[in-house]
Amino acid sequence: xxxxxxLLTPLLGALLLxxxxxxxxxxxxxxxxxxxxxxxxxxxxxxxxxEGNLTAAHEQFFLDPFNVFLVTLTAFVGxxxxxxxxxxxxxxxxxxxxxxxxxxxxxxxxxxxxxxxLVALTxxxxxxxxxxxxxxxxxxxxxxxxxxxxxxxxxxxxxFILCGVGIAQALFGTILLxxxxxxxxxxxxxxxxxxxxxxxxxxELEPTVLGLAFAFLLVGYGTKVGLAPLHNWLPDAHAxxxxxxxxxLSGLLLNVAMYAVVRCKILVEGALQSTLPSKxxxxxxxxxxVLSALFLWRQRDIKRLFAYSSIEHMGIIAFAFGMGGAxxxxxxxxxxxxxxxxxxxxxxxxxxxxxxxGSQKIEDIRGLLALNPTIGWGLxxxxxxxxxxxxxxxxxxxxxxxxxxxxxxxxxxxxLLLALGVAFAAIFSRVQSMVLGQPTGRRLPHQPALLPVFAxxxxxxxxxxxxxxxxxxxxxxxxxxxxxx
Amino acid sequence: xxxxxxxxxxxxxxxxILLLLSFAMLAQRRIVALVNLLALQGAMLFIATLLLAxxxxxxxxxxxxxxxLGLKVIxxxxxxxxxxxxxxxxxxxxxxxxxxxxxxxxxxxxxxAFGLAQPIAxxxxxxxxxxxxxxxxxILLAFITMIxxxxxxxxxxxxxxxxxxLFFGAMSATYGMPxxxxxxxxxxxxxxxxxxxxxxxxxREQFDSLDLHNLESLKEDQ
Numbered sequence: 001x002x003x004x005x006x007l008l009t010p011l012l013g014a015l016l017l018x019x020x021x022x023x024x025x026x027x028x029x030x031x032x033x034x035x036x037x038x039x040x041x042x043x044x045x046x047x048x049x050x051e052g053n054l055t056a057a058h059e060q061f062f063l064d065p066f067n068v069f070l071v072t073l074t075a076f077v078g079x080x081x082x083x084x085x086x087x088x089x090x091x092x093x094x095x096x097x098x099x100x101x102x103x104x105x106x107x108x109x110x111x112x113x114x115x116x117x118l119v120a121l122t123x124x125x126x127x128x129x130x131x132x133x134x135x136x137x138x139x140x141x142x143x144x145x146x147x148x149x150x151x152x153x154x155x156x157x158x159x160f161i162l163c164g165v166g167i168a169q170a171l172f173g174t175i176l177l178x179x180x181x182x183x184x185x186x187x188x189x190x191x192x193x194x195x196x197x198x199x200x201x202x203x204e205l206e207p208t209v210l211g212l213a214f215a216f217l218l219v220g221y222g223t224k225v226g227l228a229p230l231h232n233w234l235p236d237a238h239a240x241x242x243x244x245x246x247x248x249l250s251g252l253l254l255n256v257a258m259y260a261v262v263r264c265k266i267l268v269e270g271a272l273q274s275t276l277p278s279k280x281x282x283x284x285x286x287x288x289x290v291l292s293a294l295f296l297w298r299q300r301d302i303k304r305l306f307a308y309s310s311i312e313h314m315g316i317i318a319f320a321f322g323m324g325g326a327x328x329x330x331x332x333x334x335x336x337x338x339x340x341x342x343x344x345x346x347x348x349x350x351x352x353x354x355x356x357x358g359s360q361k362i363e364d365i366r367g368l369l370a371l372n373p374t375i376g377w378g379l380x381x382x383x384x385x386x387x388x389x390x391x392x393x394x395x396x397x398x399x400x401x402x403x404x405x406x407x408x409x410x411x412x413x414x415x416l417l418l419a420l421g422v423a424f425a426a427i428f429s430r431v432q433s434m435v436l437g438q439p440t441g442r443r444l445p446h447q448p449a450l451l452p453v454f455a456x457x458x459x460x461x462x463x464x465x466x467x468x469x470x471x472x473x474x475x476x477x478x479x480x481x482x483x484x485x
Numbered sequence: 486x487x488x489x490x491x492x493x494x495x496x497x498x499x500x501x502i503l504l505l506l507s508f509a510m511l512a513q514r515r516i517v518a519l520v521n522l523l524a525l526q527g528a529m530l531f532i533a534t535l536l537l538a539x540x541x542x543x544x545x546x547x548x549x550x551x552x553x554l555g556l557k558v559i560x561x562x563x564x565x566x567x568x569x570x571x572x573x574x575x576x577x578x579x580x581x582x583x584x585x586x587x588x589x590x591x592x593x594x595x596x597x598a599f600g601l602a603q604p605i606a607x608x609x610x611x612x613x614x615x616x617x618x619x620x621x622x623x624i625l626l627a628f629i630t631m632i633x634x635x636x637x638x639x640x641x642x643x644x645x646x647x648x649x650x651l652f653f654g655a656m657s658a659t660y661g662m663p664x665x666x667x668x669x670x671x672x673x674x675x676x677x678x679x680x681x682x683x684x685x686x687x688x689r690e691q692f693d694s695l696d697l698h699n700l701e702s703l704k705e706d707q
Contacts, residue, residue: 060665125663125665125666127662127663127665127666127669127670128665128666128669130666130669130670131666131669131670131672131673134673134677135672135673135676138673138676138677138680141680141684142680142683142684145684145687148687148690148691149691150691150692150700153684153687153688153691153692153700154700156684157637157684157688157700158700160677160680160681160684161631161640161644164644164677165628165631165644165647168624168644168647168648168651171651171670172624172651172654174662174666175651175654175655175658175659175662176605176658178655178659178662178663179605179608179609179658179659182659183608183610192663193662193663193666206608208604208605208608209604209605209608212601212604212605
């Protein structure tokens with residue numbers, strides 16, 4: 001029941017908002033729908049806590065500790081982003097960058113995107129997971145090109161083609177997975193792509209086929225995660241789309257794609273009886289961290305800067321999942337949570353900062369603290385949090401990842417530390433120049449909504465200081481499930 | 486020598502034509518002809534699925550065949566032709582690599598594809614397992630078509646041809662995917678084309694051309 005509400009609220013909401021069109025209060029309806037989705041997610045979560053794993057609709061959908069926390073996170077960030085986007089999009093419309101028709105497209109696609117994220121997270125069917133992730137890309141392509149500027153069209157095209165080709169590889173991987181599963185689970189095709197069934201027999205799946213399948217799945221979903229060297233679409237799509245879209249891309253889509261990679265990894269590792277998939281994931285992760293740290297230095301656009309920072313953090317998460325083991329997985333899950341919260345908070349602050357200054361160029365943004373202390377502090381604190389300063393949650397997860405790396409993969413620790421240091425210097429120097437200095441800016445026609453920024457940062461701070469026991473149990477359950485025994 | 490049944494021979498012929506069409510697409514520079522080749526490829530896929538459905542008696546393959554006919558032989562080519570007429574794109578500009586060069590790369594790719602498919606084909610129990618190499622080759626050739634073209638429209642045709650290869654691969658390895666997944670994939674492809682249609686008009690409005698030369702300004706250090 002709660003489950004149906006969770007998936008149908010945003011889906012019907014997308015239709016409603018498409019029909020609602022340019023009438024007033026569309027933004028409020030968007031918030032209300034997101035709030036409904038969030039409540040449903042909470043209800044589902046409570047049920048999973050009380051009753052354990054759930055399946056629905058002939059096992060096509062399921063919830064276990066791993067995905068249920070991502071469902072709650074997704075619904076929460078979806079809600080706060082909708083709150084943020086109300087004044088933001090209004091200001092954009094007033095500045096003449098958007099027409100009413102495009103706002104309608106935006107609201108409708110936003111809800112559709114949320115639906116697809118939730119379907120991708122909760123589906124038990126590896127084929128449906130593919131379908132939902134592809135649909136999520138398609139629903140955001142037109143959002144990236146919302147401003148119809150040449151640069152945004154280019155970003156949208158790149159996003160479409162690169163992710164399209166990537167996801168085609170993932171489809172081939174899924175076909176191979178089905179091929180291997182069919183031999184064990186029978187050709188009826190009813191259960192052969194269901195993850196729970198696959199996980200139960202993963203030891204019997206044909207290793208050669210699954211090894212090949214993993215290569216395709218990793219390239220496919222890895223493109224979506226933004227793992228280097230498949231990350232090219234990511235900075236463009238983040239920089240050229242409207243800021244709420246950047247926030248959900250960074251905060252949600254990357255997480256969900258990472259979730260897909262991890263689900264595949266669990267299966268493949270069970271079949272291969274070797275740690276090769278983990279090694280590959282670790283190498284991709286490390287490469288992403290290093291490359292993005294270097295690219296951070298060359299960024300002049302504030303949204304591109306933080307987009308590269310997302311690649312870096314996704315690399316850290318991939319590395320942690322690659323190391324495996326209960327502690328590393330725990331840290332990776334925690335990092336997914338805090339990165340999602342912090343990065344979306346940063347994008348909220350960045351969005352309003354860019355509106356204030358009338359430009360996304362870092363050199364044009366000055367004196368935010370003097371101009372608007374809340375935006376200035378939001379950006380400053382967000383950056384401090386994402387750079388891994390204690391006592392924020394990112395520090396806790398990065399600390400866990402680094403200490404585990406010292407124990408399990410000592411060779412990688414200096415590389416990680418160096419890359420983190422380089423990224424730190426690059427981001428901090430730029431943020432400092434934007435926050436301090438002589439103010440240049442204009443008045444905004446609407447009051448920016450900065451509550452989401454501080455709500456997110458407060459949560460990240462809380463997670464850094466104290467992880468509530470039930471949440472820790474939950475992470476632990478998910479982590480041990482990913483370890484696979 | 487064991488005699489191959491007639492319907493299997495027909496299926497193999499379909500697979501061979503599919504591969505030939507992929508090569509033809511690699512060489513073709515007129516966009517209208519490219520779309521026709523794509524439709525023909527869809528038709529071959531349709532015939533192959535139908536033959537396989539008849540041979541194995543699996544009813545879901547008939548549905549899959551109907552889906553292929555509706556989507557890949559009728560709807561998508563029609564949509565692309567309509568777009569070409571409205572946008573008046575006729576020729577692709579010079580590809581990145583000349584035609585003989587592309588052909589050579591294509592040949593090497595086919596050998597590679599067969600090598601890649603070999604271990605899987607040995608494990609398969611389907612009658613069509615030998616076509617798996619062809620499916621992988623079609624996917625890779627479509628990929629080459631995509632990366633050597635400059636016009637947005639030809640890249641999209643390459644993308645759809647890749648989708649054809651994937652479907653053919655699923656069919657020859659496992660007699661198709663579960664129905665719900667096939668429907669989902671078909672829906673995604675259809676929506677992707679609609680999104681692209683909108684997208685083309687946006688690009689056109691902005692640049693007066695569908696040449697991807699225009700879309701090369703987002704570099705790292707701008």
